[in-house]
Amino acid sequence: xxxxxxxxxxxxxxxxxxxVAVANLDLDIRxxxxxALLGPSGCGKTTTMRAIAGLLxxxxxxxxxxxxxxxxxxxxxxxxxxxxxxxALFPHLSVYENVAFGLKLKGMRGTELxxxxxxxxxxxxxxxxxxxxxxxxxxxxxQRVALARSMVMExxxxxxxxxxxxxxxxxxxxMRTELQRVQKExxxxxxxxTHDQAEALALADRIVVMKSGKIEQIGSPEDxxxxxxxxxxxxxxxxxxxxxxxxxxxxxxxxLIDLSGKAPSAAGLxxxxxxxxxxxxxxxxxxxxxxxxxxxxxxLLDTALGPIKAEVEASQPPHALGAGLTFDLPAxxxxxxxxxx
Amino acid sequence: xxxxxxFIPITLLxxxxxxxxxxxxxxxxxxxxxxxxxxxxxxxxxxxxxKVFTVESFRASFGMSLFLAIGGTAAxxxxxxxxxxxxxxxxxxxxxxxxxxVSAPIIVPGIIVGLALLRYIxxxxxxxxxxxxxxxxxxxxxxxxxxxxxxxxxxxxSDIEEAAVLLGSSRLGAFFRVVMPNIRGGIMSAFIxxxxxxxxxxxxxxxxxxxxxxxxxxxxxxYMEIVFDPSVAALSSLLAFLSIGxxxxxxxxxxxxxxx
Numbered sequence: 001x002x003x004x005x006x007x008x009x010x011x012x013x014x015x016x017x018x019x020v021a022v023a024n025l026d027l028d029i030r031x032x033x034x035x036a037l038l039g040p041s042g043c044g045k046t047t048t049m050r051a052i053a054g055l056l057x058x059x060x061x062x063x064x065x066x067x068x069x070x071x072x073x074x075x076x077x078x079x080x081x082x083x084x085x086x087x088a089l090f091p092h093l094s095v096y097e098n099v100a101f102g103l104k105l106k107g108m109r110g111t112e113l114x115x116x117x118x119x120x121x122x123x124x125x126x127x128x129x130x131x132x133x134x135x136x137x138x139x140x141x142x143q144r145v146a147l148a149r150s151m152v153m154e155x156x157x158x159x160x161x162x163x164x165x166x167x168x169x170x171x172x173x174x175m176r177t178e179l180q181r182v183q184k185e186x187x188x189x190x191x192x193x194t195h196d197q198a199e200a201l202a203l204a205d206r207i208v209v210m211k212s213g214k215i216e217q218i219g220s221p222e223d224x225x226x227x228x229x230x231x232x233x234x235x236x237x238x239x240x241x242x243x244x245x246x247x248x249x250x251x252x253x254x255x256l257i258d259l260s261g262k263a264p265s266a267a268g269l270x271x272x273x274x275x276x277x278x279x280x281x282x283x284x285x286x287x288x289x290x291x292x293x294x295x296x297x298x299x300l301l302d303t304a305l306g307p308i309k310a311e312v313e314a315s316q317p318p319h320a321l322g323a324g325l326t327f328d329l330p331a332x333x334x335x336x337x338x339x340x341x
Numbered sequence: 342x343x344x345x346x347x348f349i350p351i352t353l354l355x356x357x358x359x360x361x362x363x364x365x366x367x368x369x370x371x372x373x374x375x376x377x378x379x380x381x382x383x384x385x386x387x388x389x390x391x392k393v394f395t396v397e398s399f400r401a402s403f404g405m406s407l408f409l410a411i412g413g414t415a416a417x418x419x420x421x422x423x424x425x426x427x428x429x430x431x432x433x434x435x436x437x438x439x440x441x442x443v444s445a446p447i448i449v450p451g452i453i454v455g456l457a458l459l460r461y462i463x464x465x466x467x468x469x470x471x472x473x474x475x476x477x478x479x480x481x482x483x484x485x486x487x488x489x490x491x492x493x494x495x496x497x498x499s500d501i502e503e504a505a506v507l508l509g510s511s512r513l514g515a516f517f518r519v520v521m522p523n524i525r526g527g528i529m530s531a532f533i534x535x536x537x538x539x540x541x542x543x544x545x546x547x548x549x550x551x552x553x554x555x556x557x558x559x560x561x562x563x564y565m566e567i568v569f570d571p572s573v574a575a576l577s578s579l580l581a582f583l584s585i586g587x588x589x590x591x592x593x594x595x596x597x598x599x600x601x
Contacts, residue, residue, distance in 0.1 A: 076506050101508050149504075150507075
């Protein structure tokens with residue numbers, strides 16, 4: 001086992017009955033990494049997570065963890081923790097008993113158990129809630145109990161299913177900080193599943209973007225955000241103006257447009273609304289929609305190239321609906337896409 | 342007060358009188374001092390209530406009814422809990438058909454169930470009367486067991502079982518550690534409902550009675566055909582209060598009405 005592949009998925013294929021959910025997936029994860037599986041619903045991210053946990057049988061391929069092939073190992077022997085989206089706390093047990101559940105199954109008793117559970121509760125700031133039932137806690141507190149319950153087991157990998165999606169904005173930031181702290185303190189390898197690109201960008205060391213059961217792109221948050229390699233990823237992270245290239249020319253509804261030889265090797269080009277220059281340039285458009293977003297103003301333009309989304313600083317004078325505008329799509333700012341889907 | 346505003350309260354009182362009236366008459370009759378079952382009661386005494394406990398056949402049939410109610414309901418739960426679990430947790434082909442079949446004893450009139458059991462099971466297979474009664478009561482209670490336990494299971498998230506497994510429990514262990522404790526109220530409610538249903542059951546038991554083997558309600562009918570004294574009323578009152586007591590305690594400690 002090299003350090004780069006503490007957890008590795010090799011040609012992993014997963015299916016529900018005859019419908020394949022994940023096909024031939026390869027992924028290597030380093031020890032102590034914080035990985036996000038990002039994608040829209042139905043992309044196979046949750047399926048992949050369940051297979052790592054052992055809750056879903058693998059159709060073909062292998063899962064290796066810490067040097068051992070765990071493909072066929074039962075879920076209760078894997079030392080893989082999972083924090084469920086719904087938290088899945090045991091409603092009939094107190095907070096203390098919830099956290100003690102797995103330790104007791106390991107045969108831990110007496111003061112050793114007591115100490116371990118208390119320190120687990122303390123690490124998530126819930127020492128004083130030990131005797132409460134889950135129903136008496138807020139959502140954020142329940143989630144921290146779920147985190148403590150998984151972490152006291154000292155899992156080799158902790159999986160998190162949409163860890164921030166059920167929380168409001170303030171708690172979200174709190175939980176994000178909490179997860180990063182736990183990860184730093186324990187060095188546990190974490191994989192979380194999310195459909196929210198902001199969540200993935202903020203939390204992960206590396207992001208795995210998935211689509212239709214395949215990996216679309218793997219990279220650092222900066223890579224994913226600034227250098228998407230496919231039209232799907234570009235669209236997913238907010239590049240809303242995407243065009244395919246043909247022989248170095250941009251293919252639009254107005255025909256092929258020469259971008260004077262820039263980025264000729266790419267299969268497509270993508271611009272964020274903010275990268276579109278308004279008021280100057282070779283193209284003509286009409287304002288069809290406009291919306292104010294605090295520090296910025298967004299425009300939807302009807303153009304010969306198709307609809308274009310542009311965004312300018314709110315301090316700029318506004319353009320009225322129906323106004324004609326010139327604009328430019330600067331090729332040097334565009335993200336070159338190697339795959340156009 | 343106009344006639345219109347009186348209409349609803351009066352209707353309500355009549356309905357209540359209709360529902361509870363016969364019961365009150367029976368209760369009053371059981372305290373009668375007279376020799377025959379009559380209303381209004383002649384005088385007041387506890388002699389008929391005392392007599393109930395001295396009738397030999399009542400004691401035997403009470404024992405039988407108790408055995409059937411407890412044993413039949415327990416058996417129905419042993420079958421019904423796993424069945425409910427399977428119906429609620431897995432997408433089984435034909436699950437709806439199974440649900441319907443399991444509910445059949447509620448829908449089909451007891452007379453038919455009893456006759457069918459007698460004609461096609463008891464007689465051809467020479468099944469003993471006690472065993473036949475036990476099977477019949479198990480089948481009668483099963484729909485209630487499945488329905489009430491299923492309702493509890495449907496309200497319980499299934500991911501807690503996966504959470505238990507990932508914390509080191511086996512699948513079966515997860516069922517006993519996290520599913521059973523959370524549906525305990527439903528199971529207790531199903532038991533009480535099953536017990537009362539079985540205990541008060543007449544039509545099926547009517548067909549499945551033999552020499553010395555009778556359930557209490559059937560025995561009471563047989564007794565009444567021969568002796569027309571108030572002891573049957575006294576026994577009815579005692580049984581009614583027993584049922585009311587059980588349901589009251591269940592409601593008090595389990596919130597029975599949540600499950601039924």
